[in-house]
Amino acid sequence: MALEVESAGADSTPLKNTPPDMYFNVKFRFNDFIPTQSGDLEEISENDLNITTNRYKLLPQINDFVSAIESLEHDGNLKNIRKRKRTLAGDTTFDPVHDKIQNALCNLLRNQYSKIYKKVDIETNRVDVKALTYDGQWHFYEIKTDNPKLSIRKGLGQLLEYAFYPKKEIAHKLIIISDSLPDKKTQTYLTHIRNKFSIPVFYQSFDLEKHELSKVY
Numbered sequence: 001m002a003l004e005v006e007s008a009g010a011d012s013t014p015l016k017n018t019p020p021d022m023y024f025n026v027k028f029r030f031n032d033f034i035p036t037q038s039g040d041l042e043e044i045s046e047n048d049l050n051i052t053t054n055r056y057k058l059l060p061q062i063n064d065f066v067s068a069i070e071s072l073e074h075d076g077n078l079k080n081i082r083k084r085k086r087t088l089a090g091d092t093t094f095d096p097v098h099d100k101i102q103n104a105l106c107n108l109l110r111n112q113y114s115k116i117y118k119k120v121d122i123e124t125n126r127v128d129v130k131a132l133t134y135d136g137q138w139h140f141y142e143i144k145t146d147n148p149k150l151s152i153r154k155g156l157g158q159l160l161e162y163a164f165y166p167k168k169e170i171a172h173k174l175i176i177i178s179d180s181l182p183d184k185k186t187q188t189y190l191t192h193i194r195n196k197f198s199i200p201v202f203y204q205s206f207d208l209e210k211h212e213l214s215k216v217y
Contacts, residue, residue, distance in 0.1 A: 026058070042067050043125070076122035078103045097145050097179070101206050102128050105141060105177060108211055127162050130171070137172040138163075148182035148203060152190070156201055174201045175216070181205050187217050 001023075002012040044051065045066045052059060079099035106122040106129050113120075117131040117139075124130065129141040142159050144151035155176040163171035182190070182203055193199055205214040 076106075076124045078106065078122060097208075098143055100208060101143050101145070101177065101179065104208060104211050105129050105143065105206055105213075108213065125162065126158075128177075138170055139173040139175060140171040141175045141177055143177045143206075145179060148178055148180060148186045148205070149189075151178040152176050152186070152201075152203060156199075159201065160199070172200060174199070176201065176203050177206050178203075179206055179208065181214060182217050190217055 002015050005012040005015055042065075048066045050059060050062050050065060079096065079102055102122060106120055109117055109120045109129065109131050113131070116133060118134050119132040121130050122128070127140050128143045131139045131141070133139065140159055140163055142155040142162075144155050146154065156174070159171070159174040159176070163169070163174060182205070186203070190201065190203055193201055203217045206212070207214075
């Protein structure tokens with residue numbers, strides 16, 4: 001630690017004068033981990049008063065923990081939707097349609113769907129948008145910018161992992177979002193998946209110009 005401080009051009013003397021027993025790490029074997037009675041890990045809200053730092057250190061418990069589900073504050077930050085350059089083989093201009101849809105969908109659900117959802121989060125636990133109904137059910141939204149069939153192919157695996165891996169049932173509804181309406185075959189395919197495998201997967205298209213969601217397919 002002293003060498004790292006010195007390499008940054010700072011004085012390491014205060015660090016060297018600190019008693020070594022001030023620094024320690026807490027480790028445990030995964031086999032020693034005792035799960036909760038339900039077996040589910042509970043996400044603590046970022047607004048919990050017990051969390052006073054984002055560094056790895058022991059913290060005193062001030063009051064009862066507030067879970068992310070109980071917190072009515074919206075989590076996640078809206079995306080930067082300005083055109084920007086991304087260096088691949090050369091400089092190309094990247095127009096973040098995905099991020100535009102993600103921001104607009106989040107705002108739409110928070111405002112026009114506020115009677116259905118009491119909490120809408122953006123980009124938390126890798127889910128593009130997730131919304132909590134008033135009866136405690138999570139709906140996960142995964143956004144793709146391909147045609148409906150390809151969007152379902154790409155998005156379904158991600159949603160299944162987010163909602164059920166390794167043996168959980170976090171979301172009650174999985175919704176794939178793209179910017180075009182599905183044809184009859186794709187609609188039939190979705191119905192077939194739900195009936196055959198009991199997978200709660202659905203599809204909606206989002207109109208960026210009108211900021212509107214289609215009906216649920």
